[in-house]
Amino acid sequence: MLLLILALVGCSRPLAPRVAIRPDSIYASGSDTATLIVESAERPVIKPSDARFRIRVGDLRSVEGRWQATLRAGTFPGVTSIRVDDVEVPFTLKADRSDRDEDGLPDVLHLDTSQDREAFLRWFTFLAETQFYRAELPAEIDDCAALIRYSYREALRTHDPGWVRAAGLPIILGLDNVEKYAYPHTLVGPSLFRVDDTSWGQFADARTLMRLNTRFISKDMAKAVPGDLLFFRQENHSLPYHSMIYVGASQIKDDGRNYVLYHTGPTGSDPGEIRRPSFAELMNHENPQWRPTTANPAFLGVYRWNIVY
Numbered sequence: 001m002l003l004l005i006l007a008l009v010g011c012s013r014p015l016a017p018r019v020a021i022r023p024d025s026i027y028a029s030g031s032d033t034a035t036l037i038v039e040s041a042e043r044p045v046i047k048p049s050d051a052r053f054r055i056r057v058g059d060l061r062s063v064e065g066r067w068q069a070t071l072r073a074g075t076f077p078g079v080t081s082i083r084v085d086d087v088e089v090p091f092t093l094k095a096d097r098s099d100r101d102e103d104g105l106p107d108v109l110h111l112d113t114s115q116d117r118e119a120f121l122r123w124f125t126f127l128a129e130t131q132f133y134r135a136e137l138p139a140e141i142d143d144c145a146a147l148i149r150y151s152y153r154e155a156l157r158t159h160d161p162g163w164v165r166a167a168g169l170p171i172i173l174g175l176d177n178v179e180k181y182a183y184p185h186t187l188v189g190p191s192l193f194r195v196d197d198t199s200w201g202q203f204a205d206a207r208t209l210m211r212l213n214t215r216f217i218s219k220d221m222a223k224a225v226p227g228d229l230l231f232f233r234q235e236n237h238s239l240p241y242h243s244m245i246y247v248g249a250s251q252i253k254d255d256g257r258n259y260v261l262y263h264t265g266p267t268g269s270d271p272g273e274i275r276r277p278s279f280a281e282l283m284n285h286e287n288p289q290w291r292p293t294t295a296n297p298a299f300l301g302v303y304r305w306n307i308v309y
Contacts (some may be wrong), residue, residue, distance in 0.1 A: 123155035
């Protein structure tokens with residue numbers, strides 16, 4: 001009798017679902033999709049096995065007696081798996097470095113929705129502006145390019161409670177995240193900036209940011225939008241290239257004015273500081289070499305990030 005009961009109990013266990021992913025590999029483009037097919041009487045529980053890959057599972061639906069869901073790729077390549085109940089199914093996201101517009105930035109790295117572009121630019125300008133209000137800057141922000149790199153990188157993180165605690169910002173806004181990214185899990189890992197024709201790095205000076213990571217827009221400031229960069233070349237400086245961020249209207253202080261933000265860089269024992277003049281103040285700077293005007297040969301122009309172009 002005991003053997004019969006055990007046999008009946010064993011027979012009552014549900015069979016593991018039969019699972020297939022078609023195709024079983026797609027590009028880590030942030031937009032490529034595959035279809036997950038599950039043969040199971042019960043509604044399955046589906047979960048990507050590794051959060052780094054940012055695979056999004058679409059609505060689960062019943063189609064002709066099977067369960068189906070769309071899997072949408074993130075931008076982090078590699079071999080991972082999808083867990084369906086107790087079954088692990090291998091799944092590969094391939095690296096795609098094609099660059100159809102030949103701007104040096106793989107197509108996959110461009111932000112291809114207006115929502116993501118807006119989220120990035122709002123985070124980028126907000127994070128830069130908050131540094132102006134900090135009593136003590138992060139150690140890495142020691143010149144104009146460092147401020148830009150910091151704000152760019154942190155704009156592409158997932159801004160969860162853990163990030164908020166670690167960032168230690170004097171103020172935080174409820175801004176949407178960039179959905180396509182979860183830094184440092186990107187096609188190029190933590191190395192976000194082009195440093196030459198074939199290499200990427202975490203460090204890039206002002207000249208490299210201008211030449212390899214942004215596009216020239218105009219010397220007419222009327223064409224600038226929040227998040228654009230202003231570049232200057234001052235021949236009488238030991239490091240001639242300098243950069244500023246066009247913030248536009250402040251997200252912190254609503255006073256109807258547009259602002260520009262920059263780090264002065266170190267001078268001797270002076271570590272420098274962050275300044276935030278209004279656009280009108282900069283246009284009337286006491287030194288004409290710092291005025292962003294078409295007549296100023298030291299002003300190289302307005303540049304826009306390749307990632308949002």
